[in-house]
Amino acid sequence: xxxxxxxxxxxxxxxxxxxxxxxxxxxxxxxxxxxxxxxxxxxxxxxxxxxxxxxxxxxxxxxxxxxxxxxxxxxxxxxxxxxxxxxxxxxxxxxxxxxxxxxxxxxxxxxxxxxxxxxxxxxxxxxxxxxxxxxxxxxxxxxxxxxxxxxxxxxxxxxxxxxxxxxxxxxxxxxxxxxxxxxxxxxxxxxxxxxxxxxxxxxxxxxxxxxxxxxxxxxxxxxxxxxxxxxxxxxxxxxxxxxxxxxxxxxxxxxxxxxxxxxxxxxxxxxxxxxxxxxxxxxxxxxxxxxxxxxxxxxxxxxxxxxxxxxxxxxxxxxxxxxxxxxxxxxxxxxxxxxxxxxxxxxxxxxxxxxxxxxxxxxxxxxxxxxxxxxxx
Numbered sequence: 001x002x003x004x005x006x007x008x009x010x011x012x013x014x015x016x017x018x019x020x021x022x023x024x025x026x027x028x029x030x031x032x033x034x035x036x037x038x039x040x041x042x043x044x045x046x047x048x049x050x051x052x053x054x055x056x057x058x059x060x061x062x063x064x065x066x067x068x069x070x071x072x073x074x075x076x077x078x079x080x081x082x083x084x085x086x087x088x089x090x091x092x093x094x095x096x097x098x099x100x101x102x103x104x105x106x107x108x109x110x111x112x113x114x115x116x117x118x119x120x121x122x123x124x125x126x127x128x129x130x131x132x133x134x135x136x137x138x139x140x141x142x143x144x145x146x147x148x149x150x151x152x153x154x155x156x157x158x159x160x161x162x163x164x165x166x167x168x169x170x171x172x173x174x175x176x177x178x179x180x181x182x183x184x185x186x187x188x189x190x191x192x193x194x195x196x197x198x199x200x201x202x203x204x205x206x207x208x209x210x211x212x213x214x215x216x217x218x219x220x221x222x223x224x225x226x227x228x229x230x231x232x233x234x235x236x237x238x239x240x241x242x243x244x245x246x247x248x249x250x251x252x253x254x255x256x257x258x259x260x261x262x263x264x265x266x267x268x269x270x271x272x273x274x275x276x277x278x279x280x281x282x283x284x285x286x287x288x289x290x291x292x293x294x295x296x297x298x299x300x301x302x303x304x305x306x307x308x309x310x311x312x313x314x315x316x317x318x319x320x321x322x323x324x325x326x327x328x329x330x331x332x333x334x335x336x337x338x339x340x341x342x343x344x345x346x347x348x349x350x351x352x353x354x355x356x357x358x359x360x361x362x363x364x365x366x367x368x369x370x371x372x373x374x375x376x377x
Contacts, residue, residue: 023051025101026040026053027116028055039185040109042364043371052103054079055080057080059080060079094116094120106118106120106128110138111138118131118152118155118156121156122155128374128375130374132161133293134294135163135314136166136293139171149175161374165315168180185295185299186299187296187300191276192276193355195279200281203277204278206240206267211238211283212242213228213242213286215243215244215287215288216243216272216297217245220249224311226249227311227330228243228286228288231333231336231337233261234333235341242269242281242282244272245271246271276300284307284309285297285301285307287311289314289316294315294319298310302320302358303359305351307325308325309339311330321353323353
């Protein structure tokens with residue numbers, strides 16, 4: 001990063017030109033289907049942060065083509081086609097767009113947006129810069145992210161949000177003076193609710209007699225789908241696995257299922273935009289991730305009445321109903337199988353308890369109010 005950019009940012013952070021500012025702009029790394037991006041859409045829909053939605057990677061047309069749901073936010077969606085290295089040209093384009101929009105606040109999701117969106121916000125004279133930490137494991141995986149966070153703390157000086165106390169504590173290890181507001185990744189329980197299992201299974205072409213373990217997420221290593229398929233090989237033949245999502249591991253996972261003789265029991269259904277229509281088809285929801293923050297999909301599943309089998313990573317323990325959930329060590333196929341077996345053998349399933357847990361601890365109205373206070377205070 002050049003000294004000139006640093007100097008410009010420092011000067012702009014104390015200078016505000018023009019009239020009154022209003023609304024909030026959100027910045028994400030790439031506006032593709034995922035938990036962070038779904039939260040961003042929900043904040044747009046709630047009116048909390050609906051002045052602009054910036055994606056550092058790709059352009060708006062590419063993003064909408066890959067995720068048609070974004071058509072609804074097309075008027076406020078901007079893609080900036082991030083280049084390689086430190087992209088000073090993109091930084092200036094971001095700052096220019098923020099000068100045009102004149103938001104009251106900028107809401108940054110994850111580490112790349114903290115760097116580019118945070119600097120651009122200061123260059124544009126935006127006073128309220130809010131950074132949301134959705135997980136902390138990336139700091140261990142990419143040590144350069146610690147450096148970015150330290151530089152941003154000095155130059156951008158963001159107000160900080162963490163989705164769990166564990167994540168806030170992890171960041172305190174290298175930013176001991178950082179102060180966090182903890183806002184869990186709440187969901188709309190009016191949208192995610194128990195549904196008709198028979199109708200949901202018919203739509204997917206699933207047998208009404210099978211016991212179905214479902215999961216949803218990008219088909220990438222960190223989501224641990226291979227662990228779930230391995231676990232299935234240790235379960236009775238009437239147990240099927242449904243995997244919702246797309247990504248580079250689609251073919252390797254299909255090969256793994258074939259090699260284990262599980263092709264007829266593993267159903268890969270691709271990207272699902274209305275997951276609430278699919279969740280009622282499941283008997284149990286599994287999340288065998290190798291690393292996580294506090295994933296919204298667990299809240300969505302439990303709001304639909306499902307019990308959860310999940311790996312014991314990140315803040316997952318805080319996201320699941322302790323009365324019904326089964327946790328296992330990350331990467332442990334046998335442990336995953338044992339957890340699934342324990343839930344499948346529950347009689348009756350504790351659907352009402354799971355939904356009540358989400359309604360009590362992850363209220364969307366409380367989350368909206370918390371974000372609104374940060375933006376407007």
